[in-house]
Amino acid sequence: MNGQAADLREMALAVLQTPDPRAKAAAARAVCRSLADGDRSWPSPWPAAGPAENPARPERPQRVPPGKTPRRRLGSLEGRIALLHAIAHIEFNAIDLAFDMAVRFGADPALDEAKRLDFLSDWIHVGDDEARHFGLIADRLEALGSAYGELPAHDGLWDAARTTRHDLAARLAIAPLVLEARGLDVTPGMIDRLNSAGDTISAGILKIIYTDEIGHVATGMRWFKHVCNIAGDAPEARYHSLVQQYYQGGLKPPFNTDARDQACFPADYYLPLAATGAPLA
Numbered sequence: 001m002n003g004q005a006a007d008l009r010e011m012a013l014a015v016l017q018t019p020d021p022r023a024k025a026a027a028a029r030a031v032c033r034s035l036a037d038g039d040r041s042w043p044s045p046w047p048a049a050g051p052a053e054n055p056a057r058p059e060r061p062q063r064v065p066p067g068k069t070p071r072r073r074l075g076s077l078e079g080r081i082a083l084l085h086a087i088a089h090i091e092f093n094a095i096d097l098a099f100d101m102a103v104r105f106g107a108d109p110a111l112d113e114a115k116r117l118d119f120l121s122d123w124i125h126v127g128d129d130e131a132r133h134f135g136l137i138a139d140r141l142e143a144l145g146s147a148y149g150e151l152p153a154h155d156g157l158w159d160a161a162r163t164t165r166h167d168l169a170a171r172l173a174i175a176p177l178v179l180e181a182r183g184l185d186v187t188p189g190m191i192d193r194l195n196s197a198g199d200t201i202s203a204g205i206l207k208i209i210y211t212d213e214i215g216h217v218a219t220g221m222r223w224f225k226h227v228c229n230i231a232g233d234a235p236e237a238r239y240h241s242l243v244q245q246y247y248q249g250g251l252k253p254p255f256n257t258d259a260r261d262q263a264c265f266p267a268d269y270y271l272p273l274a275a276t277g278a279p280l281a
């Protein structure tokens, strides 16, 4: 990266504009290091132009519709590779989701100057975690004889978040508080299945990711409540209406209430939205 003249926002924007997965992850980690070192600052005033609607993407993995990705029976090496590849793709998207949060919403009117710096720091740290997660899984795939990009993947995660690009409360409701929270529900089962299949190394990596993701949901919750407070909205009711608007079909139970509780994400938010097969509203 040409870091010489870049401020932190330009560095964060460059993460979104980097197509190569390893280079994107390295750029993400460099932003967090720069933030910690204090060698660059955020721009003031914040530039009016936001990031592109979609971040840069590599040629591989090949994109396929959801449901057309490889099956994941974990008794076989192929099954474990398919699962890890799907997780690598989630972490790859999660890097962009975190940096898009910072660059797109860094000047949101709900943030005064002090809150803005906290908000940016929080999402850069989330993005740094996602880049580290991506690296762990990509390395594991390579140790198992595969690599990120070798299997097809779908863009459902990014597509679910993209529809909220005009509304910080909606982005927070959907990205950390639906999509990342869903990760908390399903990851313990994956860890158990990997351990049962004898792949304790992959299981250990997922345990690291799981622990970090509780923090990401907590970060999402903190900012969602802040944005609602500034707007004078009751956060539970606002969450219900935003999820019904932007995430059709309801939330899939069962929920990992222990992990969600650890993230300070109370059941009042999500239980009323549990998918029942009937329309929500």
Ligand SMILES: [Fe+2]
Binding pocket: 091, 094, 129, 130, 133, 209, 213
């Ligand atoms: Fe992650």
Ligand SMILES: [Fe+2]
Binding pocket: 094, 126, 130, 180, 213, 216
């Ligand atoms: Fe995350």
